[in-house]
Structures are given as structure tokens and as C-alpha cells.
Amino acid sequence: MFGPLASLKILDFSTLLPGPFASLLLADMGAHVLRIESPTRMDLLRVLPPHDQGVSASHAYLNRNKRSLALDLKQPEALEVIRQLLHDHDILLEQFRPGVMERLGLGYEALKAINPRLIYVSITGYGQTGPYKDRAGHDINYLALAGLASHTGRADSGPLPLGMQVADIAGGSLHGVIGLLAAVIARQQTGLGQYLDVSMTDCAFTLNAMSGAGFLACGEEPARENQVLNGGSFYDYYRSRDGRWLSVGSLEPAFMKQLCTALGLEDMAKLALSPQPEHQKKLKDALRIEFEKHDFAELSALFAELDACVEPVLSLGEAVRHPQLQARQVVTQVPRGDGTTQAQIACALKFSEGLPEPRHIGAQLGAHTDEVLRELGFSAERILDLRRAKVVL
Known part of the structure; x- marks a missing residue:
């Protein structure tokens, strides 16, 4: 031993x-x-x-x-x-x-x-x-x-x-x-x-980490879909045309720019930085529409070539076979x-x-x-x- x-x-x-x-x-x-x-x-x-x-x-x-x-x-x-x-x-x-x-x-x-x-x-x-x-x-x-x-x-x-x-x-x-x-x-x-x-x-x-820190220090009570990381922003999951899902975590401007450019939404990238809920909703709706125009395999292949913090939601079987996890x-x-x-x-x-x-x-x-x-x-x-x-x- x-x-x-x-x-x-x-x-x-x-x-x-x-x-x-x-x-x-x-x-x-x-x-x-x-x-x-x-x-x-x-x-x-x-x-x-x-x-x-x-x-x-x-x-x-x-x-x-x-x-x-x-x-x-x-x-x-x-x-x-x-x-x-x-x-x-x-x-x-x-x-x-x-x-x-x-x-x-x-x-x-x-x-x-x-x-x-x-x-x-x-x-x-x-x-x-x-x-x-x-x-x-x-x-x-x-x-x-x-x-x-x-x-x-x-x-x-x-x-x-x-x-x-x-x-x-x-x-x-x-x-x-x-x-x-x-x-x-x-x-x-x-x-x-x-x-x-x-x-x-x-x-x-x-x-609770960040949400708990914000509540205890500032009295800001977290709720569902009212924060950046819990669905209150574009940071979320999006469905493909064939019913599969992809994760979008493009928080930094450089990553968001790549995401929006890849989907033909160059003018929408600036909305990602806005704290206004209506702006986040507009961006999410636009992303949702574009993701649903393409099949899962097509989107997976597209974002595999980009460093945009967009990754497919894999089954366990797919995860085991993924080259990163195999490596x-x-x-x-x-x-x-x-x-x-x-x-x-x-x-x-x-x-x-x-x-x-x-x-x-x-x-x-x-x-x-x-x-x-x-x-x-x-x-x-x-x-x-x-x-x-x-x-x-």
C-alpha cells in the first residue's frame, strides 16, 4: 500500500x-x-x-x-x-x-x-x-x-x-x-x-456561497431566475431543433462575441452586459430562436471549434466517450x-x-x-x- x-x-x-x-x-x-x-x-x-x-x-x-x-x-x-x-x-x-x-x-x-x-x-x-x-x-x-x-x-x-x-x-x-x-x-x-x-x-x-453572501451583507434575497447564474440572464440551457440541449456560459464579452457572431447575432452581444431584465430577456429570446434553428450535432460541431463557453449537454454514455474525459x-x-x-x-x-x-x-x-x-x-x-x-x- x-x-x-x-x-x-x-x-x-x-x-x-x-x-x-x-x-x-x-x-x-x-x-x-x-x-x-x-x-x-x-x-x-x-x-x-x-x-x-x-x-x-x-x-x-x-x-x-x-x-x-x-x-x-x-x-x-x-x-x-x-x-x-x-x-x-x-x-x-x-x-x-x-x-x-x-x-x-x-x-x-x-x-x-x-x-x-x-x-x-x-x-x-x-x-x-x-x-x-x-x-x-x-x-x-x-x-x-x-x-x-x-x-x-x-x-x-x-x-x-x-x-x-x-x-x-x-x-x-x-x-x-x-x-x-x-x-x-x-x-x-x-x-x-x-x-x-x-x-x-x-x-x-x-x-449558497455568493447568493448567501449577498443576502447576509446587503439583504438581497435570491429568488428563482432573478440572478445571473440561476436563469435570470442568458446564462442558461438552450434547446436544439431536434430536442437536445446545450449550455451557454458566455459571461465574458470575448466569449459572448464569439457566441453571437457564430449565430449571426452580432448586434445582440452588447445586451449581455446590461443588468436590465428586459435586455436579458431580449438576448435570451434571440438565442433561443437561433438555437432552435439547428440540430444538436450541428451546434455541437460549431461550438467545438470555438472558445465561447458553449458545450453540449451529454448523457452519461456520451460523457464517458468524450475525448476530454477519456484523456x-x-x-x-x-x-x-x-x-x-x-x-x-x-x-x-x-x-x-x-x-x-x-x-x-x-x-x-x-x-x-x-x-x-x-x-x-x-x-x-x-x-x-x-x-x-x-x-x-
């Missing part, structure tokens, strides 16, 4: 998406990630379609490069295993509702007494405090409460379900990894770990364990020293239970006893 995070050993108690995506990033960068999974309460990601050779494609991707220990945390003997693991696994990631780990005897205060270097990361919908801390939620709810949904979508039809998990990934996963690695750096200075409370709603709120090697082949491989999304980070090759797709439940217990010094007889007692699977 090598990679920038090869010195990190992580216990991952999370399921579904936010925690597993975070630990996927860490594992791809060389960290040793051990999933602690319930043998009685399956991670629903394991059964999420579509399936490839009987295995959920999502689970195979999100849990690649990780080992799986099936351990019933409700049984006292399980605590013995966790305590032993904590001697060299000094980072813990969990995604239960507040209080669950404490009730299991696995809260931060209890575990840092075993290992003061422990970095303990909790990812939840609403955080460990506040009136919503025990409330259920999903990505769409976090985006709604964080104010993001109020200024996305169309004015006449409302917010759109995005088809991707913004709060889960940009909120929980990425903020969780940033905070975890910051705690690792702090530990290098102090020798001590710490607790990190990651609220997906809090993190989603920060994604960046965004797809990797991951061993299944039977001599074959599965195509998966590659780690997006490019290190000059390289990263470890993907080792395996997401493991079967408890695939590494015996291996992990042997490493901890458990005898074959003791492992068999734990299996008989259904402590492990």
Missing part, C-alpha cells in the same frame, strides 16, 4: 452514501478503511439496483478498496473487538442519529479514553445539536431547509429534484473529509485527536475478485506520485471478518465461538 494517506487506519460505521463516499475518497488515496457492518441490519445500498453479476453497482463502487467486518454492536463481546481495533485504528467515521453510538458504548468520550489520539467524525442530517438533531431527513430536505432550493429551478414551476445528492456529497462527504484531514494535521502538532460534528444541512447552507481517465477498471473487472468512476484527484491501483470492488458482508480477527490475535477457536454466538458473521 502507498498513497498520501497510507498511514491512516479508519473504522467506518457508515452506510448508504455520505459516509461511504467520504471513506471511498480516503481509501482511494491509500487509507486503510475497515467497514464495521451489522450482520442483522443490512446496508440498503447492497440491494440498490442496478445490479452487475448480482451485486449492486452503487455498493461495488462506493465501497471499493475497503474491508468488511460483520459485527453485531448490540452484543457485549463486540465491544471487545472494537476496543482492540482502536489501538491502531485511530480515526472513526459514523453516520447514526445523535446518541446511538453512546447507547452502544461507542461514543467519543468512551473511546477517546482508550485512545486519546482518536479522531471521531459524525455525519448527520442536522448535526448533534438543535431542535432538528433527532429528525429524519434526506438530501432534498437538507437543500430545502438550507435555502438552496428557494433560488434553483424555474420561476413558474418551482425547484427541481437534481438527480444527484448535493447535500450528501458536497455537504456530508466532502466537508467530512476536509474536517477529518484537518484534524489529522492538528494531531500531528498536539498528539491528540478530537470530535468533528458534520451537519449536512449546515454544509449545504455554505453552498483524464475518469473511468477505471476494478477487480471483482474472480479474475474479471468492473468499470467504475475513477478517483478524480491526480497526484504526481500516483495513487494505488484499485484493489477490489465493494466486499461481501463480513468478507474480511476472520482476517481482521486473526490480525487482532483471536484464535481460531475464539473466532468460532464468536460466530456461534452470532457476534460476528
